[in-house]
Amino acid sequence: MSKKEITIYDLAEKLGLSAATVSRALKDHPAINSETKKKVFALAKKMGYRTNKFASNLRKQKTNTIGVIVPRLNSPFMSSVLSGIEKTANNKGYNIIISQSLESEAKERSNVFTHFNNRVDALIVSLSYETDNMDHFQSFINKEIPLVFFDRVPESINATKVVIDNFRAGYEATLHLIEQGYKDIVHITGNIKRNVYKDRFEGYKRALTDHNILYREDNFICNDLSEDAIYNCIHNQILTRKKLPDALFITNDTSAAFALSILKENGIKIPSKMAIIGFNNDLISKVTEPNITTINYPGYQMGETVARIAIEKIDNKSEKDVTSTVILNAELVVRGSTVKR
Amino acid sequence: MSKKEITIYDLAEKLGLSAATVSRALKDHPAINSETKKKVFALAKKMGYRTNKFASNLRKQKTNTIGVIVPRLNSPFMSSVLSGIEKTANNKGYNIIISQSLESEAKERSNVFTHFNNRVDALIVSLSYETDNMDHFQSFINKEIPLVFFDRVPESINATKVVIDNFRAGYEATLHLIEQGYKDIVHITGNIKRNVYKDRFEGYKRALTDHNILYREDNFICNDLSEDAIYNCIHNQILTRKKLPDALFITNDTSAAFALSILKENGIKIPSKMAIIGFNNDLISKVTEPNITTINYPGYQMGETVARIAIEKIDNKSEKDVTSTVILNAELVVRGSTVKR
Known part of the structure; x- marks a missing residue:
């Protein structure tokens, strides 16, 4: 097979048409009748003709x-x-x-x-x-x-x-925990330079304040949300506490599911000892035991x-x-x- | 700000150089000294000059x-x-x-x-x-x-x-189940038109035969592996059986995790009543309870x-x-x- 690029001249020669007619046919020009267009398109496809996109785009x-x-x-x-x-x-x-x-x-x-x-x-x-x-x-x-x-x-x-309205989502997630009776709520999230994490954090804080729960700085944990970061955070910043928090609000479901499995391995019953809420509504939130409460993010x-x-x-x-x-x-x-x- | 495209002529005029010199500088031509190149690059960046990729690619x-x-x-x-x-x-x-x-x-x-x-x-x-x-x-x-x-x-x-060697992976997954004492093993997979599913299936069958376990057609289930398909398959093709199979080999971890959660909801203990093995080693296989045995697919x-x-x-x-x-x-x-x- 040849590697030579097929041109409109090749098509014109094979079809016994002028190059101008072939060119107009390929552009679906109204002056060319549909039978001719059909023939030109069929041969173009068969011979592997490609529109000269570069030239056309340049124009x-x-x-x-x-x-x-x-x-x-x-x-x-x-x-x-x-x-x-x-x-x-x-x-x-x-x-x-x-x-x-x-x-x-x-x-x-x-x-x-x-x-x-x-x-x-x-x-x-x-x-x-x-x-x-x-x-x-x-x-x-x-x-x-x-x-x-x-x-x-x-x-x-x-x-x-x-x-999405991240402030509202953060507020609703926290409010839900408060309504379920949880008070010592840790928020684990990403870099609050980014609106998504900052707004969820603000929503979390506001929900606490609105319900007369003091926001504590040590209950706010920022990391890169990688598997390693979650592993270290749960082991070194949660499980080492004298008094364990009673709920975690974690900013994505993958991290929430991973945290849940680490906590369970360490004998923490979910949700009786500690509640967990995630974010996104990824499939992973539906396969853990228990399933994870989350924010549906479309x-x-x-x-x-x-x-x-x-x-x-x-x-x-x-x-x-x-x-x-x-x-x-x-x-x-x-x-x-x-x-x- | 102007929307006009910056040309080498604009750069040349501002720098008091010839267009040819600017053009060669932008191409890192050895005949142009590095000071000049630096000046040209700096101005090009500042003015938002874009190489004419179309023309260059056309060549x-x-x-x-x-x-x-x-x-x-x-x-x-x-x-x-x-x-x-x-x-x-x-x-x-x-x-x-x-x-x-x-x-x-x-x-x-x-x-x-x-x-x-x-x-x-x-x-x-x-x-x-x-x-x-x-x-x-x-x-x-x-x-x-x-x-x-x-x-x-x-x-x-x-x-x-x-x-990857899908035949071998399918064989090893099935062999592992056999070695653990499971005999009535259902394989749930995708369209066996595709090598990945066909080869895993062949590996599964060979492992059964090699260990004197009769392959049964009703233990081979093909579907599109969507959430709906797995839900229906577990409800209508597994849980309805008079005698439940003792193991499932499912061709991806997402489906395996979802199947596991449905089975548990229906009171099936994993792995004492039924074993599950997945495929891929996605994170989801590590957050279910129990965690899911799988094939690590890099x-x-x-x-x-x-x-x-x-x-x-x-x-x-x-x-x-x-x-x-x-x-x-x-x-x-x-x-x-x-x-x-």
């Missing part, structure tokens, strides 16, 4: 790609979001180019630069743990290339953001929403970009890990 | 992108593989374009066509459940564009494949390996492509769900 200044930067690809929540983004983008004829910041500001900066050089038509981002300086997004803002943030979003940038719908918004922005580039925040619903799902029988 | 016929087609983005195994692919590709200066077939042959065909038209430098694929006809890969083969399959690979195509390393191979193939396009199969190690991890105390 249109459009690449039909959307860049996506996520902290990590291998998290249940992120893979649900990506699944929703890909499905929606693909249905609209866009490809997605995915990169991960691996929670590093430097890698995120380099990812943004790469997407910029690749001339993506839009960029979708969830921030890394450590990102402080947002200057690397300025190139997109200056060029008015659509920029949409989701989940972990910056406060300092005027761009469209898709989030990752797949969030993915669909951010992709839809990004594409709308691409299509309406001339219109004035209105900064907006879209808040998706998240609700408490009560299970056995917080309710004494 | 090189290279896009620096690798296409990836997976059945579903939101599976723990696939997200580990993708994480490994992205990390490796990114380190070598490649972007990845990801699409999902959603287990449909038609969608997979359309994905392949899109990647072909996008002129990816290589394509990495794990097949959908239902793909029968492999003709859609012919365009890549004809053009000698590197094509690498992983996990779910075709038998009929001569391309590089990265897999997804992240598989991702690194396929990306490395794809890039080697891109770099050595002139060399004759040698078809090869790379087999990664997978080993049994014994936990409480199969070992009676």
